[in-house]
Amino acid sequence: MSSFLKDILRVAFSNGIIIFFGLGSSIITARYLGPEKNGIIAALLIYPGLFMSVGSLGIRQSTTYFLGKNIYSEEEIKTSISQIWMFTTIVSLIICFVLMRVFSNSGDNLLWVLLALAPLPFSLFNTYNSGIFLGKNDIKTFNKINWIPSLLSFVGLFVFVISLSFDVSGALIASIAGPLFISILLLFKNKFVQSFSLKYNWTIIKAMLSLGIVYAIALFVISLNYSIDIIILDKLSTSFELGIYSKGAGVSQYLWQIPAILSTIVFARSAVSKNDYQFSIKVAQLLRLSFILVSLLAVILMFVSPLLIVGMYGEDFYESIRVLQVLLPGVIILTIYKVMNMDLAGKGKPWISMKAMIPALIINVVFNFLLIPKYGATGASIASTVSYSIAGFLFLFFYSKETEIPIKEILAYKRTDFDPILNLIQKFKK
Template sequence: MLTKLKSLQKHSGFMRYFKNTSWLLGEKILRMVVGLFVGIWVARYLGPEQFGLFSYAQSFVGLFAAIATLGLDGIVIRELVKDESRRDELIGTAFWLKLMGAFAVLLILAIAVNFTSNDHATNIIVFIVAGATVFQAFNVVDFYFQSKVLSKYIVYANVISLFFSSVVKIALILNEAPLVAFAWVVLFDSFVLALGYIYFYIRNRHCERSEAIQQTTVIASKAKQSILSLTFNKSIAVGLLKDSWPLILSGIVVSIYMKIDQVMIMQMLDTNAVGQYAAAVRISEAWYFIPMVVASSLFPAIINAKKQSEELYYTRLQRLYDLMVWMAIAIALPMTFLSDWIVNLLYGGQYHEAGSVLMIHIWAGVFVFLGVASGKWFVSENLQILAFWRTFSGMAMNVILNFILIPKYGVNGAAVATLISYSVAGFLFDYFNAKTRKVFFMKLDTINLRRLL
């Protein structure tokens, strides 16, 4: 084992990807800890009603945010890896497409708010939050660094943004700022992050040019390049959109799936109910980074096993499912019994309804963990279209159940709707297709204690 570890340390390719993954993992953990701490402080300060209104505004914008991304992320990274010589045109074209997508979101929101019961103050907060999508166009720089396996620069930018965001939020709390100030912080976060992306992109490009000059001893006569020199190429834009339209559709479905519950609670109940629900969900979903990190780390070994034999491939996949389920149960069990105490400790007595929501919602994590792991399998088996339909089925189930359960059971009904819809998408859907039925029984087998013993 020690010999193998030493050989891996000497393997430049492995260490490059290991360091890149470590940077991303470290940033996610830091963001979770700091974000949860500051987020809870903000929730305590605002109280259920104002926090509910703030959460509703973010969820309402989130319903349409996928339009701004245009599903370009993975497509652009793929093209950058294939042909780096087209870098400036690819990044420039993606930037302008995303910027157009952001303004499309603002236009759609201007129409959509007319079909809600929002008052003028609520709509102002919605549009301030939505303004952040404009600056998110600058995350095309992230594509460049991902293609170069240099995610540390993106981590730098994110940590800087997180620091300033946290300081500003704490200052607002200490100075007893109004709710609208916290909406402006969302916009400020995106602006600072965009500045960070621009800085590290220009800095890295300058270093690349310096290295090229040292290696070739030739001084280029080109004008100094910057983020502003990135150009739009119509043919590249058409090609990117042809490849990304299924991902745009998937992104919209996922956005509705993840955000619709708080929007429906607002329309059917009130802001206080949204605040109670959002407080519980913040704790429940804080764990969702774990399956993403574990699946990303272990799935390459599962893919390699397929080259050796199908039996080894599915044996390792079964172990991944086992690990996912029992990690989720290990989180859900104590949270179930301690939910009221945890909510009271973190949020105070004003969020008295959040404990029962957390007790139900935390069990959705079992199916989220399974869904993330099986999602990798869908990609491995080239079954992306089925992956879309399973997400769509979960979204449809969530909307239908929210309509039925929220009027009868309030925020607890929304939590039950989430739990059932996640179980449909992450587990039951696989039974109804011959190509995925084997995976359904593998997931079912994870709770076979006799097999594990």
């Protein structure tokens, strides 16, 4: 477990940076723009963010799988993903533009729509190519791709929102800098620029798309479950309620950085694992540890949420406290999915997640339509908690069935579960 723990610590450091600058960015937009304008930003960014799951076509995951299993060479994969990216960028921008103009209440402002779309090509390129580093278990480089954009976005907010007072436009401009910088870095430093070619290897492209589309559909359903409340709030409620919800939900989702730390490593290791059953036993151990940690932090967050929300965002966001508190039980239960899904995805079985997420999504939509008109942001948070809980329990059942590990064994704590942590503490003492 030593190399596993080292990778976890690397990702933990990276995610810590992301949380720090993410919270900093959230505080700036809250303090300088207020609930209504934060709601406008959330409504504008939800479609490009959601479409990333479709436009990415699961290429990062299929890249990790094929490279990790040594099915195709790195150069062949680089060329293929560069060619796929050129096509999907055009299609993604067109479809997303239409969706934003037609369905978003903020889509009437053409400048805002274009600014919200601008990071999409670069984010797609970065997502495609990050699979190269996961496939090679190069966690260090993968981390940089993740945390550098959050730093640059934070700096951009200082420049465009605080210094230049560009308001909503400034916040949207700030979101462009990070993805653009990483794309340029990948093109030249990692020699992706040499991979562009008009000579197509249709065998590799077809293989990557065949597996990748399954990942993409699964990721789309998952992302839609996280995003549908914002979409429905945008249509049935006000920008103020949307702003209140986005801040409360944003804080609750920082708890998922703990399973996110584990899931990145799990996916990369699962893709190259020689013994699937034993690896799944390790993943179950990681679930038990992360579940304790997430639950403890959620309880603390429940009690300090009034001081935290008002302290960071101001009195205008007082109603976000209830949103955060209502979401916490669902966030805890969905930790089951967050940790264990990457094991099956790394084994090339992403469709298993849809068995849990599709019923949860349907319930989420129904509850949102029932509760948002009367309860606004609080109604959306209730719908999400119910949906997350159902998704977590259903996925536990399907994971147990797929890996042939009984649910009782997955959930039962053992004294040896804590050995990696104790060993790590002893190393630090030495």
